[in-house]
Amino acid sequence: xxxxxxxxxxxxxxxxxxxxxxxxxxxxxxxxxxxxxxxxxxxxxxxxxxxxxxxxxxxxxxxxxxxxxxxxxxxxxxxxxxxxxxxxxxxxxxxxxxxxxxxxxxxxxxxxxxxxxxxxxxxxxxxxxxxxxxxxxxxxxxxxxxxxxxxxxxxxxxxxxxxxxxxxxxxxxxxxxxxxxxxxxxxxxxxxxxxxxxxxxxxxxxxxxxxxxxxxxxxxxxxxxxxxxxxxxxxxxxxxxxxxxxxxxxxxxxxxxxxxxxxxxxx
Amino acid sequence: xxxxxxxxxxxxxxxxxxxxxxxxxxxxxxxxxxxxxxxxxxxxxxxxxxxxxxxxxxxxxxxxxxxxxxxxxxxxxxxxxxxxxxxxxxxxxxxxxxxxxxxxxxxxxxxxxxxxxxxxxxxxxxxxxxxxxxxxxxxxxxxxxxxxxxxxxxxxxxxxxxxxxxxxxxxxxxxxxxxxxxxxxxxxxxxxxxxxxxxxxxxxxxxxxxxxxxxxxxxxxxxxxxxxxxxxxxxxxxxxxxxxxxxxxxxxxxxxxxxxxxxxxxxxxxxxxxxxxxxxxxxxxxxxxxxxxxxxxxxxxxxxxxxxxxxxxxxxxxxxxxxxxxxxxxxxxxxxxxxxxxxxxxxxxxxxxxxxx
Numbered sequence: 001x002x003x004x005x006x007x008x009x010x011x012x013x014x015x016x017x018x019x020x021x022x023x024x025x026x027x028x029x030x031x032x033x034x035x036x037x038x039x040x041x042x043x044x045x046x047x048x049x050x051x052x053x054x055x056x057x058x059x060x061x062x063x064x065x066x067x068x069x070x071x072x073x074x075x076x077x078x079x080x081x082x083x084x085x086x087x088x089x090x091x092x093x094x095x096x097x098x099x100x101x102x103x104x105x106x107x108x109x110x111x112x113x114x115x116x117x118x119x120x121x122x123x124x125x126x127x128x129x130x131x132x133x134x135x136x137x138x139x140x141x142x143x144x145x146x147x148x149x150x151x152x153x154x155x156x157x158x159x160x161x162x163x164x165x166x167x168x169x170x171x172x173x174x175x176x177x178x179x180x181x182x183x184x185x186x187x188x189x190x191x192x193x194x195x196x197x198x199x200x201x202x203x204x205x206x207x208x209x210x211x212x213x214x215x216x217x218x219x220x221x222x223x224x225x226x227x228x229x230x231x232x233x234x235x236x237x238x239x240x241x242x243x244x245x246x247x248x249x250x251x252x253x254x255x256x257x258x259x260x261x262x263x264x265x266x267x
Numbered sequence: 268x269x270x271x272x273x274x275x276x277x278x279x280x281x282x283x284x285x286x287x288x289x290x291x292x293x294x295x296x297x298x299x300x301x302x303x304x305x306x307x308x309x310x311x312x313x314x315x316x317x318x319x320x321x322x323x324x325x326x327x328x329x330x331x332x333x334x335x336x337x338x339x340x341x342x343x344x345x346x347x348x349x350x351x352x353x354x355x356x357x358x359x360x361x362x363x364x365x366x367x368x369x370x371x372x373x374x375x376x377x378x379x380x381x382x383x384x385x386x387x388x389x390x391x392x393x394x395x396x397x398x399x400x401x402x403x404x405x406x407x408x409x410x411x412x413x414x415x416x417x418x419x420x421x422x423x424x425x426x427x428x429x430x431x432x433x434x435x436x437x438x439x440x441x442x443x444x445x446x447x448x449x450x451x452x453x454x455x456x457x458x459x460x461x462x463x464x465x466x467x468x469x470x471x472x473x474x475x476x477x478x479x480x481x482x483x484x485x486x487x488x489x490x491x492x493x494x495x496x497x498x499x500x501x502x503x504x505x506x507x508x509x510x511x512x513x514x515x516x517x518x519x520x521x522x523x524x525x526x527x528x529x530x531x532x533x534x535x536x537x538x539x540x541x542x543x544x545x546x547x548x549x550x551x552x553x554x555x556x557x558x559x560x561x562x563x564x565x566x567x568x569x570x571x572x573x574x575x576x577x578x579x580x581x582x583x584x585x586x587x588x589x590x591x592x593x594x595x596x597x598x599x600x601x602x603x604x605x606x607x608x609x610x611x612x613x614x615x616x617x618x619x620x621x622x623x624x
């Protein structure tokens with residue numbers, strides 16, 4: 001009797017997952033087999049393996065990799081310092097705060113800051129370097145992306161560091177390990193799960209970024225996300241758009257498997 | 268279980284009460300189905316005083332809604348949630364709407380003011396005989412350039428853009444037909460060229476423009492050009508006018524090789540409930556004095572020949588926005604290329620964007 005009513009309460013979740021997770025993925029897969037005239041075809045998959053799309057795939061992965069790498073390099077020290085401060089919850093809140101603001105608003109703000117007459121260039125002018133083109137470069141694209149993804153990387157790493165038993169670090173010190181060795185052999189391996197989930201949360205969306213490629217990079221960075229947007233909205237070639245999406249889904253699943261938590265005992 | 272049902276009932280009852288209140292409010296303000304007119308137009312694309320004037324003259328209540336892209340408008344009309352009596356799409360979408368049977372034919376006998384329209388802007392390929400659409404505003408695609416940055420260098424031709432002196436100075440629009448069109452025009456081909464060799468040639472020509480391109484952007488080009496972020500922009504004449512209002516240093520030119528001529532036309536969607544009022548409104552907007560007032564407010568080019576007489580001489584004689592017959596004969600309206608050809612244009616454009624690296 002009791003398990004029956006429990007099943008009854010499960011119904012909304014099952015319906016939710018079926019409607020908003022399973023169905024859309026199946027639909028994407030279904031559409032990927034049709035060409036622009038609605039005829040069944042495998043051409044979309046053939047087209048994906050032409051140089052244009054392969055190059056685009058490569059550049060998407062490359063930029064997503066760079067973004068994840070820089071985000072990690074910035075986020076780990078911040079998370080580490082945060083755990084050492086007194087008011088960590090308050091400081092954490094301050095770091096997360098910018099993520100409450102709409103992405104587009106932040107992008108528009110950066111157009112102003114990085115513009116020819118913006119704050120960044122005025123600063124360069126003052127210190128004697130002179131005005132440089134910052135907006136619409138690889139630098140600005142990666143900088144803004146790292147800024148946007150930073151909170152998502154800090155949170156899981158912070159949690160992992162916070163849970164770390166300080167007596168392990170003490171033990172390592174007592175046994176004569178240098179600070180660097182302690183970090184490399186004790187702290188980092190014990191927080192690797194936080195790093196992994198942080199990387200997942202950053203890498204996967206970074207792979208399909210599209211608004212920033214236009215607003216901040218001026219379409220000089222073309223990712224798979226840009227191509228999907230164009231196929232669905234402009235060309236209305238849903239088949240090709242869906243095909244790219246299928247490859248993105250496959251890529252994401254692979255990344256989840258590769259970076260997923262390993263079962264205890266294997267490591 | 269009981270609680271669930273109770274909650275559901277509560278929601279239903281509240282909904283019905285709200286529907287009743289909305290209905291009462293609407294009818295108390297005169298919004299009954301018989302005498303309202305629902306208009307779907309671009310944002311800030313009409314002088315609102317004219318809506319009041321129309322309401323006073325005819326006793327019809329106007330419900331005015333706006334959209335920000337042709338695609339968004341088309342989706343809403345296809346869904347049919349709101350029964351729009353008038354919409355103002357651009358020409359390439361009108362072509363599509365006619366093919367998809369989304370429009371009602373217009374009864375020209377109810378539009379005595381139709382005679383005031385300039386024949387240059389009538390009977391165009393997207394709607395022969397103006398069976399389904401009546402021109403509202405029109406414009407061109409051209410080059411906007413900043414005289415403060417470029418000095419007294421004057422641009423007159425598309426080919427001027429390839430000058431190495433303009434390194435990293437050009438902002439393009441993120442739209443395949445405009446960018447490829449610019450290249451096709453500079454090569455002397457038609458904007459509606461379907462010859463794949465010509466298109467490949469045009470694509471290679473814009474690849475060569477890469478060093479001069481600063482960025483390929485969307486609507487934010489207005490702000491960027493206004494703030495002198497770049498010296499040169501490929502823009503629609505409407506955008507050019509708006510930038511010129513804000514920045515005195517910019518100049519707009521329709522290149523001598525020719526360019527695109529675009530239209531926003533009034534149409535009556537199939538879902539319209541008040542076809543009579545829709546005709547009355549179209550006729551009202553075609554009145555020369557009304558069209559002149561609207562043009563003064565919006566700033567785009569009016570297709571109404573008589574309206575020009577009620578407008579400022581300086582505006583009307585401005586060749587940049589009211590080019591003469593010789594120039595307009597070089598302008599081309601986009602034809603519907605068909606899905607496959609359009610996809611080919613977009614594929615080439617995507618390849619070009621990849622090349623910019």
